[in-house]
């Protein structure tokens with residue numbers, strides 16, 4: 001990146017906030033100067049352990065700092081709307097975790113505000129920045145697997161397998177009305193739309209709540225950590241543990257998405273298969289630096305991430321020589337870097353960006369809402 005130093009503030013220093021800090025520190029010319037988290041003890045210890053000069057338990061104090069260029073919003077989803085608005089009103093660029101908000105009313109307002117204020121506004125759909133997802137995007141663009149016949153996406157996890165598993169995502173006030181679709185389906189939507197460079201325009205969803213009652217204990221675990229202590233109360237759950245979603249893209253391509261947060265043994269099992277008329281492409285997030293190319297009349301191939309074997313713009317995502325596996329943290333770094341480059345090159349107001357914009361995040365909220373309506377009415381729902 002250029003010579004200018006970008007000064008960054010991170011709000012929310014839980015699971016993903018710490019990953020952002022690490023990723024930002026790998027980007028030349030970017031410096032984390034302040035962190036904020038409502039958990040005062042935690043933000044103090046993050047600031048001390050990671051040598052970040054300023055820390056606040058009230059994020060509005062961080063926003064008063066004049067020397068911050070970009071704020072990352074890594075708080076629970078219910079706070080994205082309020083905090084993103086406050087960041088933009090303070091004149092700083094904002095990079096927010098997914099899902100962008102809890103509903104389209106909020107996400108639409110954020111898109112408007114970012115335009116009015118001329119603010120760069122990115123949503124962290126990090127998987128599109130994996131080298132092999134970039135390669136799939138390039139190969140589809142170059143027509144190298146022929147006409148796209150059908151696409152399959154899957155995201156399976158097991159961290160909510162037991163009825164004693166609980167975190168803020170299960171509380172509709174904090175996580176929203178949808179859970180599996182909003183939390184992990186949103187990643188499928190973004191990754192598949194990015195690979196095909198086409199929007200999903202219609203959905204038919206069947207949302208399933210496996211546990212209508214869950215048990216909340218004294219100490220609710222953080223993201224991906226177990227609860228501890230005595231069971232305090234039984235909580236009614238209305239959001240979905242599982243979703244089956246049929247999808248139609250704007251060019252007529254059809255596909256299927258399969259989501260679960262109760263699949264024993266599946267940790268972060270995102271995968272996408274694109275079936276073309278001459279070959280298929282498949283990427284599995286838990287084998288992040290490999291791309292499977294399927295053939296009918298010859299042997300299948302497995303390509304490793306290496307600039308020598310990747311195509312076009314995907315080459316620059318192969319950060320290491322062949323055999324030095326790229327992974328989740330590399331995709332996050334590339335996602336953030338892509339956003340920062342648009343700021344440094346002053347191109348962030350252009351409609352099409354390589355990173356997911358707030359407009360993309362808003363469109364994904366429309367897909368989430370459409371799934372809720374579709375499942376309720378048992379019918380196809382078009383995106384307006």
Ligand SMILES: NC(=O)c1ccc[n+]([C@@H]2O[C@H](COP(=O)([O-])OP(=O)(O)OC[C@H]3O[C@@H](n4cnc5c(N)ncnc54)[C@H](O)[C@@H]3O)[C@@H](O)[C@H]2O)c1
Pocket residue numbers: 011012013014015016017036037038039042059074075076077079097098099124125126183222223
């Ligand atoms: N892109 C991804 O792959 C990915 C992965 C995990 C989480 N996420 C998203 O990141 C967000 C955070 O998730 P997480 O798993 O890190 O949650 P978490 O619970 O681990 O961390 C959230 C942090 O926000 C803090 N917080 C709560 N209220 C606050 C406030 N008012 N001001 C400042 N800080 C506040 C909490 O104290 C906590 O430290 C969610 O929107 C989630 O969907 C994205």
